[in-house]
Amino acid sequence: xxxxxxxxxxxxxxxxxxxxxxxxxxxxxxxxxxxxxxxxxxxxxxxxxxxxxxxxxxxxxxxxxxxxxxxxxxxxxxxxxxxxxxxxxxxxxxxxxxxxxxxxxxxxxxxxxxxxxxxxxxxxxxxxxxxxxxxxxxxxxxxxxxxxxxxxxxxxxxxxxxxxxxxxxxxxxxxxxxxxxxxxxxxxxxxxxxxxxxxxxxxxxxxxxxxxxxxxxxxxxxxxxxxxxxxxxxxxxxxxxxxxxxxxxxxxxxxxxxxxxxxxxxxxxxxxxxxxxxxxxxxxxxxxxxxxxxxxxxxxxxxxxxxxxxxxxxxxxxxxxxxx
Amino acid sequence: xxxxxxxxxxxxxxxxxxxxxxxxxxxxxxxxxxxxxxxxxxxxxxxxxxxxxxxxxxxxxxxxxxxxxxxxxxxxxxxxxxxxxxxxxxxxxxxxxxxxxxxxxxxxxxxxxxxxxxxxxxxxxxxxxxxxxxxxxxxxxxxxxxxxxxxxxxxxxxxxxxxxxxxxxxxxxxxxxxxxxxxxxxxxxxxxxxxxxxxxxxxxxxxxxxxxxxxxxxxxxxxxxxxxxxxxxxxxxxxxxxxxxxxxxxxxxxxxxxxxxxxxxxxxxxxxxxxxxxxxxxxxxxxxxxxxxxxxxxxxxxxxxxxxxxxxxxxxxxxx
Numbered sequence: 001x002x003x004x005x006x007x008x009x010x011x012x013x014x015x016x017x018x019x020x021x022x023x024x025x026x027x028x029x030x031x032x033x034x035x036x037x038x039x040x041x042x043x044x045x046x047x048x049x050x051x052x053x054x055x056x057x058x059x060x061x062x063x064x065x066x067x068x069x070x071x072x073x074x075x076x077x078x079x080x081x082x083x084x085x086x087x088x089x090x091x092x093x094x095x096x097x098x099x100x101x102x103x104x105x106x107x108x109x110x111x112x113x114x115x116x117x118x119x120x121x122x123x124x125x126x127x128x129x130x131x132x133x134x135x136x137x138x139x140x141x142x143x144x145x146x147x148x149x150x151x152x153x154x155x156x157x158x159x160x161x162x163x164x165x166x167x168x169x170x171x172x173x174x175x176x177x178x179x180x181x182x183x184x185x186x187x188x189x190x191x192x193x194x195x196x197x198x199x200x201x202x203x204x205x206x207x208x209x210x211x212x213x214x215x216x217x218x219x220x221x222x223x224x225x226x227x228x229x230x231x232x233x234x235x236x237x238x239x240x241x242x243x244x245x246x247x248x249x250x251x252x253x254x255x256x257x258x259x260x261x262x263x264x265x266x267x268x269x270x271x272x273x274x275x276x277x278x279x280x281x282x283x284x285x286x287x288x289x290x291x292x293x294x295x296x297x298x299x300x301x302x303x304x305x306x307x308x309x310x311x312x313x314x315x316x317x318x319x320x321x322x323x324x
Numbered sequence: 325x326x327x328x329x330x331x332x333x334x335x336x337x338x339x340x341x342x343x344x345x346x347x348x349x350x351x352x353x354x355x356x357x358x359x360x361x362x363x364x365x366x367x368x369x370x371x372x373x374x375x376x377x378x379x380x381x382x383x384x385x386x387x388x389x390x391x392x393x394x395x396x397x398x399x400x401x402x403x404x405x406x407x408x409x410x411x412x413x414x415x416x417x418x419x420x421x422x423x424x425x426x427x428x429x430x431x432x433x434x435x436x437x438x439x440x441x442x443x444x445x446x447x448x449x450x451x452x453x454x455x456x457x458x459x460x461x462x463x464x465x466x467x468x469x470x471x472x473x474x475x476x477x478x479x480x481x482x483x484x485x486x487x488x489x490x491x492x493x494x495x496x497x498x499x500x501x502x503x504x505x506x507x508x509x510x511x512x513x514x515x516x517x518x519x520x521x522x523x524x525x526x527x528x529x530x531x532x533x534x535x536x537x538x539x540x541x542x543x544x545x546x547x548x549x550x551x552x553x554x555x556x557x558x559x560x561x562x563x564x565x566x567x568x569x570x571x572x573x574x575x576x577x578x579x580x581x582x583x584x585x586x587x588x589x590x591x592x593x594x595x596x597x598x599x600x601x602x603x604x605x606x607x608x609x610x611x612x613x614x615x616x617x618x619x620x621x622x623x624x625x626x627x628x629x630x631x632x633x634x635x636x637x638x639x640x641x642x643x644x
Contacts, residue, residue, distance in 0.1 A: 072449065
């Protein structure tokens, strides 16, 4: 197995999907000539031409609305929204149109569109370029939400998202673009809604997704030094999330911590905790503990952002609370 | 309905839409139509004059006041009524109702509950036609109230930049919900079209012949690859914003004056002037009533929708 950068894996998935299906198009701001703000679409214009790789003006609402209309009319558009914070501008198209079209038109058509967007802090991008807003989308019936943690899952999940008949929000973590990780020789689409065990363990389950998986793995290493073997589950998909995999892990470990970079309050972790408390109550030997960002905007200054972002120390403290 | 139609067929279409909406008004008053309905009585010539010329593979995105657009595109009457009545046999299986009537197989991309939202949907559909090498075009209909929506402006800019095969139809009835549009809009659509460099025409939207004749070259321009066009149709909203709206904000003289511009009367007068006998017009009216009776009776007899099936239809079926 070789290694590949996370951003390169996204790029390769886009190229392979375009190669496999002529109805796949890539639209967005500065994604063609400039190759995307984070380089994820670099080279696609030269390879597939300006009919399929289209620079759009700074009109997020119309890009997303057009993607919806195009998806109803035979294309499989993949749109890039430069920062997840800007998805505030696409909400009508996604929430009122794309998410509901299949249902409210009686199943006449599906809406095969993918919205790619980076979330997350760690690069001092400030309050309007760092947010993790995945819980908003996971709350909308009709949308799927995916968040890969490494190059292999970025590739496999993006291929699956593009193949999927329904609208998928594909969330990349901007701090991961430059990271390299194992990459298979013959990468294949992964199934949406399936979690992976990133590290096996018997004493405690830590559920996470995206960039926070790496923080959870760091915490697991430190916990192991104290004799606590944590199992780290990489959810990969947030909507739908792999309830069976989490429940099976909790049935082995009897303790659960849920970790994400998004603010803790009303977040994805709240849903997972509530659900496992309901269906897995008999398996639990301690409280389910959540680790997320504090309920405040993402701050800019280095010292402030470091204090804001959930780190391994907070996960370790949460793990001890869950086990004690 | 597609292709160019003769005047008596245009008249029949006008009458069909009018009579359907009059029936709906009565059914609504009797409590038989759930929710909200927004009638297009007085505006039928826009739908009939333009949309009846489009082909089945052309696509249309509509508005909350979309019954006329849908029927002119050729929606089957029984499925249309069944949808508005909330029945399983509705085109959308009772999931959407009046504000979401759609029939993808004939290019009706849906009425829409969000003002202006159809614009970008039609833009995307137009880009799909172009990208896939089809010579179909997309059309969007919106009211003058939608001119205040930012999305409409984004769409005009993008449609022009990308030379999208998009026919933009503004049904200007002078009212933005409960407010006169001159208190909502600081510009004219003609001036806006000029700013975007988009070809623009204005037409009496209550004269179906005039609308039809104005639309024909506009459609040809779009289909020929000339990029987007805007056709502004000056028309009249006779009913309230929604059924049940007492329209206390409107002057009764203004409402009374609308009869002079009734598109059905104008079309009938033109037919008579062209030599049509009253008996011929009566025969058309009778056949319209009969068609509606049959469809409505069948729609009302249909079963209620099934919740389990609806619940299972939020996402596409998972491939085995």
